[in-house]
Amino acid sequence: MRPIYNFNAGPAVLPSEVLLQIQEELLDLQGTGLSILEISHRSKEYEKINGETQQLLKELLNIPLDYEVLFMQGGASTQFAMVPMNFLLAGSVASYVYSGTWAGKAIAEAQKIGQVAIVASSESSNFRKLPALDNMKVPPGTAYIHLTSNETIAGTQYKNFVDTGSIPLIADMSSDILSRSIDVSDFALIYAGAQKNLGPSGVTVVIARRELLQRISAPIPDIMNYRIHADSRSLYHTPPVFAVYIVNLVLKWIQANGGVRGVENRNRAKADLIYYAIDDSDGFYSGLADRDSRSLMNVTFRTSNEELEKHFLLESERNGFVGLKGHRDAGHLRASIYNGVTYEQCKALKEFMIDFQKRFG
Structure with missing residues (x-):
């Protein structure tokens, strides 16, 4: 067969070593006689995978002790809605950096929940360059500042971030998480769909400062409440078992490769x-x-x-x-x-x- 060079934007290529391990274990997960596709999410085998995957992320990203790691469904698009549902309270404003298509989608969802301010934008350049973060006009009463670290469509990426002081900084890192070193403590919450650098589509990683989760007081459905998922260790409802398992393998591959x-x-x-x-x-x-x-x-x-x-x-x-x-x-x-x-x-x-x-x- 001729070689195939996969440059898809997502779902994207997985390491060949990971694909081979999935193939090897698909019919018999670690001697259980069961496939990962059919084990219970309440089984000790999955609980081990769930906990181990959370720990691997914490180690690889040097995540501080006061942060939670969650595995959720619905992709970044669900996070566009969940962030304002959880943190944009009546009387406050959400400040967004408008850097491209994906930032625009996050803004549109937040506007359905409450008041939104665009504090930096590169729309005038057709998003060919990123808006500067050092002169944002942040309004009083800002509940959080949201940015998109990498815009896949225009091909732009922030190299550095900004200190937002006491205002929580929230980032969509779906397309560049684990591609470079970051200081997680700069952010109150990070979310990332897995299908670029972490694994397959079907699971979204959320890294959240525990103190931020304690602020959640809006009357929202439990399934949309970050604190409910954190308290349940991402086992509030049936998780995307197969996708989390593949994330586990990808993280081990990263660990083994520097x-x-x-x-x-x-x-x-x-x-x-x-x-x-x-x-x-x-x-x-x-x-x-x-x-x-x-x-x-x-x-x-x-x-x-x-x-x-x-x-x-x-x-x-x-x-x-x-x-x-x-x-x-x-x-x-x-x-x-x-x-x-x-x-x-x-x-x-x-x-x-x-x-x-x-x-x-």
């Missing part, structure tokens, strides 16, 4: 390869994102005309490259190079891009 620091070094080297092919092309390729805002996870770019891009996609698919078509909101081309994408795959893409330029430039 931890978050090792992943970050590889991700920078991978991104450098593709950005080099863009920047050294004498204008044949051009990046969509401002250079200072470029993402290490989603490399967005274009060629000089639409017909050439169609031909690029056709030839890339013939050569085994999958998922290089840009999102419909931005168009053009995109290579998503999450943790499971290898250096060798990125090198192959760089070489294909250079060869394509030689033939059609």
Whole structure:
């Protein structure tokens, strides 16, 4: 079989070692004689997986002791609603950074719950660059500040964050969690859909400061209440057992391959390869994102005309490259190079891009 190079934006590539372990254990989980797909979420086997996965995350991200790790369903889209439902009380305002499509979706959900202020925006640049965080106009009575750390569609990513003082900082890190080192204590709550760097779709990780959860007083359904899930150790209702199990395997893979620091070094080297092919092309390729805002996870770019891009996609698919078509909101081309994408795959893409330029430039 020809090699397949998976650059899909999500659900995204999983490490081959993890896929092989899933295959090996699928019919018999650790000698139980049962598949992970059919064990009870109340069984000691799953309780062990649940607790171990929480502990692995705490170790890999150096999560402080006063934080909870939750496994939830519904993806980041559910979190867009849950955050304001839990924390946007009557008389307060939620402050949002408008950095792109996903931040916009979070804003739209919050506006259905209560008052929202846009404290920084890059809409005027068509989200090619990130809005600055150091001069946000935060209104009095702000319950929290929300930002999106990486915008997959435009291909932009915050390199540094801002000290928000006593105002809780909440971040959607769905597309770059565990791709680089962060200081979790900078945030009151982090949420991340798993299907980029953590595992498959179906589970969302939430990392929340315990003190923030104690503030929840809004009369909301239990299923939407973070504190209920924390008190139940993410076992309030049937969890996404299979997805959590795969997250467990991915975290062990990260741990065995240099931890978050090792992943970050590889991700920078991978991104450098593709950005080099863009920047050294004498204008044949051009990046969509401002250079200072470029993402290490989603490399967005274009060629000089639409017909050439169609031909690029056709030839890339013939050569085994999958998922290089840009999102419909931005168009053009995109290579998503999450943790499971290898250096060798990125090198192959760089070489294909250079060869394509030689033939059609």
